[in-house]
Amino acid sequence: MIQITGVSHRIGTAPILHDITAAMPAGRLTALIGPNGAGKSTLLRLIGRLEPCQAGRIEVDGLDVGRTPTERLALKLAILGQQTHIASRLRLRELVGFGRWPHHRGRPGPADQAAVEAALDAFGLAGIAGRFLDEVSGGQRQRAHIAMSFAQATDWLLLDEPLNNLDMAHARALMARLRGLVRDGGRSAVMVVHEINYAAAWADHIIAMKDGRIAAEGPPEAVLTEAVLSGLYDTPVSIGSHLGRPLVLHHA
Numbered sequence: 001m002i003q004i005t006g007v008s009h010r011i012g013t014a015p016i017l018h019d020i021t022a023a024m025p026a027g028r029l030t031a032l033i034g035p036n037g038a039g040k041s042t043l044l045r046l047i048g049r050l051e052p053c054q055a056g057r058i059e060v061d062g063l064d065v066g067r068t069p070t071e072r073l074a075l076k077l078a079i080l081g082q083q084t085h086i087a088s089r090l091r092l093r094e095l096v097g098f099g100r101w102p103h104h105r106g107r108p109g110p111a112d113q114a115a116v117e118a119a120l121d122a123f124g125l126a127g128i129a130g131r132f133l134d135e136v137s138g139g140q141r142q143r144a145h146i147a148m149s150f151a152q153a154t155d156w157l158l159l160d161e162p163l164n165n166l167d168m169a170h171a172r173a174l175m176a177r178l179r180g181l182v183r184d185g186g187r188s189a190v191m192v193v194h195e196i197n198y199a200a201a202w203a204d205h206i207i208a209m210k211d212g213r214i215a216a217e218g219p220p221e222a223v224l225t226e227a228v229l230s231g232l233y234d235t236p237v238s239i240g241s242h243l244g245r246p247l248v249l250h251h252a
């Protein structure tokens with residue numbers, strides 16, 4: 001479980017997160033939703049220690065993120081941030097290979113190579129693995145970054161808007177793969193997602209944020225209601241149902 005207790009955060013003098021307490025269950029796929037600027041990425045970055053936690057406490061499976069040695073944390077969680085400014089003169093296979101660094105520390109073995117090839121294959125990148133990052137499409141680049149996170153083979157996978165740039169088929173494939181990791185692989189995942197119906201269809205648990213606070217938390221049926229969503233996004237929505245899961249309609 002990821003336990004967040006009393007976490008507040010400022011950027012400069014601007015308060016961004018306000019005394020957040022929330023839990024993300026292990027062995028489940030958690031979706032973080034909410035409007036632009038709600039603080040979703042900031043919270044994810046604090047969990048992944050891309051930023052130091054200024055106030056409060058974050059524990060991942062009992063490990064205090066603030067005190068856990070980097071080598072240990074890198075085997076516990078992988079985080080894919082929203083902005084990926086990695087040198088473009090890097091081949092896709094090399095990028096995915098970075099995911100294995102915490103396991104081999106500079107001396108990759110056959111198991112690392114096999115994990116890289118498996119991740120490339122899983123994301124349909126095997127045929128273009130030798131290309132440079134600036135020689136592939138935005139969606140292919142995004143899939144390569146996700147493959148790097150998968151190759152890290154951690155208990156927890158934290159993904160910030162991983163569906164960006166993905167076409168319908170690849171978005172569905174990613175969600176199915178995440179669910180497979182969680183259901184069959186005993187792993188846990190947290191993703192920031194704007195496409196609310198992906199959360200509706202695939203997430204086990206949803207945390208809705210607004211203005212640096214938790215607005216609602218629970219299973220999809222509890223969070224994806226007209227009352228919660230219209231307040232969250234300040235826009236009218238209606239809720240239907242598809243295959244026994246909520247379907248959020250906001251097109252009219």
Ligand SMILES: Nc1ncnc2c1ncn2[C@@H]1O[C@H](COP(=O)(O)OP(=O)(O)OP(=O)(O)O)[C@@H](O)[C@H]1O
Binds near residue numbers: 011037038039041
């Ligand atoms: N480097 C920064 N300097 C100043 N303010 C920042 C910085 N990064 C983020 N913020 C502010 O912090 C708040 C939360 O941003 P954050 O990126 O966590 O939101 P988000 O919910 O992930 O938004 P989005 O859905 O647009 O990605 C926003 O008001 C944003 O403007």
